[in-house]
Amino acid sequence: MRSQEEEENTKPEEQLPLVLVHRPPTFDFPFRRRLQAHFRLLDPFDSPEALSRHAQQVRVLLCVDPTPISADLLRRLPSLQLIVGSSAGVDHIDLSECRRRRIAITNAGAAFSDDVADYAVGLLIDVLRRVSTADRFVRSGLWPLKGDYPLGFKERLANSDILIACCALTEETHHIINKDVLKALGKGGVLVNVGRGALVDEKELSKLLVHGELHGAGLDVFENEPDVPKELCELDNVVLSPHCAVVTPECFEALEQLIVHNLKAFFSNQPLRSAINL
Amino acid sequence: MRSQEEEENTKPEEQLPLVLVHRPPTFDFPFRRRLQAHFRLLDPFDSPEALSRHAQQVRVLLCVDPTPISADLLRRLPSLQLIVGSSAGVDHIDLSECRRRRIAITNAGAAFSDDVADYAVGLLIDVLRRVSTADRFVRSGLWPLKGDYPLGFKERLANSDILIACCALTEETHHIINKDVLKALGKGGVLVNVGRGALVDEKELSKLLVHGELHGAGLDVFENEPDVPKELCELDNVVLSPHCAVVTPECFEALEQLIVHNLKAFFSNQPLRSAINL
Structure with missing residues (x-):
């Protein structure tokens, strides 16, 4: 028998849960490849037409770094239910719009x-x-x-x-x-x-x-x-110092675990960790 | 009645116990003035002839900084009984000569x-x-x-x-x-x-x-x-960093207390603190 993990790994990419990546042009997670074993990552920097093609159905947005999430961006994602943030702060997100739309947000929790x-x-x-x-x-x-x-x-x-x-x-x-x-x-x-x-x-x-x-x-x-x-x-x-207190391998490791947990939890209707109280 | 402290402070300088200061040309203790209330400080940088005039009778040498104390210098001080050091280390002192002559040494103890x-x-x-x-x-x-x-x-x-x-x-x-x-x-x-x-x-x-x-x-x-x-x-x-781990006001304060204690202890035949085992 194959474990659930192996099962997931062998699924065709289009059957994996869709996650929109929102990141700055100059940085991506070092653990991106490992996320791709479990999720179909949609990165507008890889395929610029991806966002417009999938905007209607995206339920989860993964925010790399404190990349701004404006009300404008949120309006283009009518099905959005969750923003998985990667920073401790959430001041880059239009919180009142999330509150209005009941979009859940998780942050980096205690990872850093x-x-x-x-x-x-x-x-x-x-x-x-x-x-x-x-x-x-x-x-x-x-x-x-x-x-x-x-x-x-x-x-x-x-x-x-x-x-x-x-x-x-x-x-x-x-x-x-x-x-x-x-x-x-x-x-x-x-x-x-x-x-x-x-x-x-x-x-x-x-x-x-x-x-x-x-x-x-x-x-x-x-x-x-x-x-x-x-x-x-x-x-x-x-x-x-240039906003580098969290830039360590250990922080990224803890962050990866938290993000994988929250993405899996969302797609299997389990409770989220480090959810922000809106 | 006057306290012992006041008594000391009013003694003519030549009646105070003699202490030879051994220091680098560029540095002196910030608490030198307070030492002068209790001891007659002999500083060759102030009066170059002082060392030769008093070399025979000097019993105590106060070493500021790790200023080298060679066997040569020690030979010019035949009555020397105590070196009061101001650093934690004593590697600037010719220890075997001190051992031979039974000259006691104190260091900075735990002041730093x-x-x-x-x-x-x-x-x-x-x-x-x-x-x-x-x-x-x-x-x-x-x-x-x-x-x-x-x-x-x-x-x-x-x-x-x-x-x-x-x-x-x-x-x-x-x-x-x-x-x-x-x-x-x-x-x-x-x-x-x-x-x-x-x-x-x-x-x-x-x-x-x-x-x-x-x-x-x-x-x-x-x-x-x-x-x-x-x-x-x-x-x-x-x-x-330029050997500055100890350069704080608090270190100097603790050092002053220790040095004053040891100089007073010597001249009143009391036990020394932080004496080096030779």
């Missing part, structure tokens, strides 16, 4: 939690102890020229007020970390943002950092990625 | 432990998650040009074999982390060195890193500081 937590700690220690600044200093050949102790390496961790932003970006949390919050953190305060850029009022943050009214910041996310305020790039009490 | 541990974790996360590399990438303006996911951000921490070098440098530990140890760590291995540069065979380390036979390294110390092997500066899996 461990690695983002590690990264947040890394950013924090880096800001407080200026690891990246030290690395720049050594690489640029300044150590033999300027001698010891050139930098104001600071603060034991316990001495700082630390705010780690890692919540979802919604209408309610947009600029939740505003001038008042940052001023309350004060001159000894450190902000780490591994959530979404727009959680923070970036202009106010930049001003306070430039004027020394905040001790430092470790930022993995920005309001207008990939654009980063130039004034931040000049500062030594800031550590900047 | 917390901050060095923080820094080691910072280096480790930085190497594994490439925080400094990410920071360089963003600052150099490459993010908008190269797009997302340009770097191979790696590994959850638990997947790596990690060796943190933080022991003292002695004859026995010189190059204790040699080619064999590094090869045993293997391609997934990460070395963090917050001890002394010469604990590691730096040439072998550089070779293995260049050839990808070691995952990465976070180095705060080097064999020939401030010279760092140029090939290390080219690598993205290496984080380099």
Whole structure:
């Protein structure tokens, strides 16, 4: 006897459940091939006419990266019942339209939690102890020229007020970390943002950092990625990284498991994991 | 009645216990003034003739930084009984001469432990998650040009074999982390060195890193500081910092307390803290 898995693997492609892939032009999942063993992936980048041909019947959309899902796109998919997201945030999706249409959404759940937590700690220690600044200093050949102790390496961790932003970006949390919050953190305060850029009022943050009214910041996310305020790039009490806290093999592995589970669950009427409360 | 402290503070300087300061030309303790309330500090950089005038009677030498203490220097101080060191390591001191002369030595004890541990974790996360590399990438303006996911951000921490070098440098530990140890760590291995540069065979380390036979390294110390092997500066899996793991206000505060304690203890025949076993 053949297992269900083998059965699925030998099905002709057109008998597999249809999943529309929505992705940026520059990136696809490393585990795409394995998904294709179970699902018929419809990728407009592979066959540009695919979307128009199948738009009426698509029930599931797999969103790679936080690729925007507008009300416009949703209107072209009248049968859509589920969006399987691959990021923790869902701010790239028109949620009110999903709510109206009762389209379910799942996100990355806890797939990224461990690695983002590690990264947040890394950013924090880096800001407080200026690891990246030290690395720049050594690489640029300044150590033999300027001698010891050139930098104001600071603060034991316990001495700082630390705010780690890692919540979802919604209408309610947009600029939740505003001038008042940052001023309350004060001159000894450190902000780490591994959530979404727009959680923070970036202009106010930049001003306070430039004027020394905040001790430092470790930022993995920005309001207008990939654009980063130039004034931040000049500062030594800031550590900047290109939205990469989750980019590890382990995150992708956990994500693959979750996505496969949710797609299979949907097509067999089983409960979804990490469904977003709309 | 006046307290003992006040009594001391009002003593004429020449009645205070004599302590010879041995320091590099570019650095002195930030807490020097407070030491001068209790001790008569003799600094050859202040008065070049002081050493020759007082060399015969000096009983205590306060060593700022790991400034070399040679057998030659010790021979010029025939009454020396105690060296109060300010670093964790004592490899800058001619230990066999101290042993022969029964000169006691104290080091920084645990004054630096917390901050060095923080820094080691910072280096480790930085190497594994490439925080400094990410920071360089963003600052150099490459993010908008190269797009997302340009770097191979790696590994959850638990997947790596990690060796943190933080022991003292002695004859026995010189190059204790040699080619064999590094090869045993293997391609997934990460070395963090917050001890002394010469604990590691730096040439072998550089070779293995260049050839990808070691995952990465976070180095705060080097064999020939401030010279760092140029090939290390080219690598993205290496984080380099200029021997600054201990350079924090809190470390200096803890060190001040320890040094004041040990100097007072010596002059009042009390037991020393953090005495080195010779």
